[in-house]
Amino acid sequence: MTTTTPARTAPAVAHTRDELSAARADLTSGDVGVVMTMGALHEGHARLIEQARARHAHVVVTIFLNPLQFGVGEDLSRYPRTFDDDMRICTDAGVDLVFAPSPDVVYPDGDPGIRVSSGALGAMLEGAARPGHFDGVLTVVAKLFHLTGARSAYFGQKDAQQLLLIRRMVRDLDLPVEVVPVPTVREADGLALSSRNAYLTDSDRETALCLSRALQAGADAATYGPSAVRRAAREVLVGEPLALVDYLVLVHPTTLEDVPEWYRGEALLAVAAKVGTTRLIDNTPLRVGPGGGRLDVFSEDPHGKDAP
Template sequence: MQIVNTVDSLRKILKPLSKQGKTIGLVPTMGALHAGHGALIKESVKNCDVTVVSVFLNPIQFGKNEDLDKYPKRLEADAKLAESLGADYVFAPSVAEMYPEGDPLTMVRDESLESMYCGAYRPGHFRGVLTVVSKLFLISGCDHAYFGEKDYQQVFLIERMVKDLNFDIQIHRVKIVREESGLALSSRNEYLSEDERKNALSISLGLRDAKDAYAKGERSVSKLRDIVLKSIIAAHGIVQFVEVVNQKDLQKFSGILGAEDKVVILVAAFFGKTRLIDNIELN
């Protein structure tokens, strides 16, 4: 496996492979790889001739008071993990390599959803995500790209960007990978104290209880939300949002769910200073 640091070098490697008819899979990450990222890499290795894992801590998707400076950085360990799972290349550019003129003037936006849910509390976040992902698509020339469903709103927006902008790329969703306890894997879990980690289980427990209630016939949006809210609050979490939304367009539901409504519950909550997100599809 090879670590590549520049755009030109990666293109020189991948373009000939693409011309040979080899399929290229891309796994975009910000580093601090864990088993959740590993599941994405495995899927790419299984389905593609060549797998590229990007490791780039993208500054334009972080707000002024967010955790850019303390986000875990360990390229050597990330590269070893990627190699052990069968990746062929790790693309690890510098910020100056990706944004040689500073913050880009040309950005990719989704105005209808970028200010909802996570975007409402992280202004500019999804604009930064869509911009860097589109750059990675163009740099790599990938045929397939792999994203985890823990970031449900993010993967939805990327899928819509690919459709709207006619990227010839197939987006693959990979199910949430959880610790044995049920906590969704995240690089930010490293910030949690032992007590905060135990309390954070209330997110997945609340989501599971809501799904169980749905399976037993509960269709009230407010009651399903309350199950999750009460679980988190009882564990001393600070809820940012709990929303029941349509899987097809991410619009909020209210009232009573119909028999044909396909919904997902989206959650963001703080335990200590650590913001965690999670979700569950009900049907």
């Protein structure tokens, strides 16, 4: 006899603060994990949800295209909007509640006069290329922490600087939320999953593979020290002239400062490049020195008690 898997129940959807409050009250346990997204969900988001589902009685997903983190000339207007597909992914992943507000719900008084500052760390790397970006990220993340009332929040290692800053905000502002890193999810050929991959043409996508190949080459050379890591990664990028590299760095996972040649320990190898009309980022945590190599995530919270 053939058996069929029962269809999953679609999550409740809240668009307003009142709807969110009512739906949140219907969850029978206070044990809630949250996954924050801007929509255009893919397997990487599904992995975040999967991790949250494994640890919590309930999972909330936020879908909000945050205007504060887009600068002048950036791609807010053309960012993929795929709500029906997003809901199917949430349903399949067993999400309990989706909060999908409009900007006037999140920012009822318009552009907020007070924002969370990302400080010096937010002005480096991605922040140098996108001024104000991380202030917008931290502001909305802090608001969504409060609105969803989650115990834990799940963020991908692919956005390494964002993850670092959110952890720093939680620590510095004593927010009662655990931030859980989840390893980057990749295609079989190594390309890191990203909503912006939808912008890539077939030829762009082939070019974009140089980012993950550069990271792997750098990780393969990690046992020989920082110079070897940088040199190996750079050689891959130089061999792909269609990728316009913004930066390739090997930095400390807490300070984002370049690690010196004598350094041994965990470090972040990160790259950003424009491929066609699309700006892509990728990174890998790694251990530098004897026995070194690639890591999925850093071994502990870089803002722990022993962090500088």
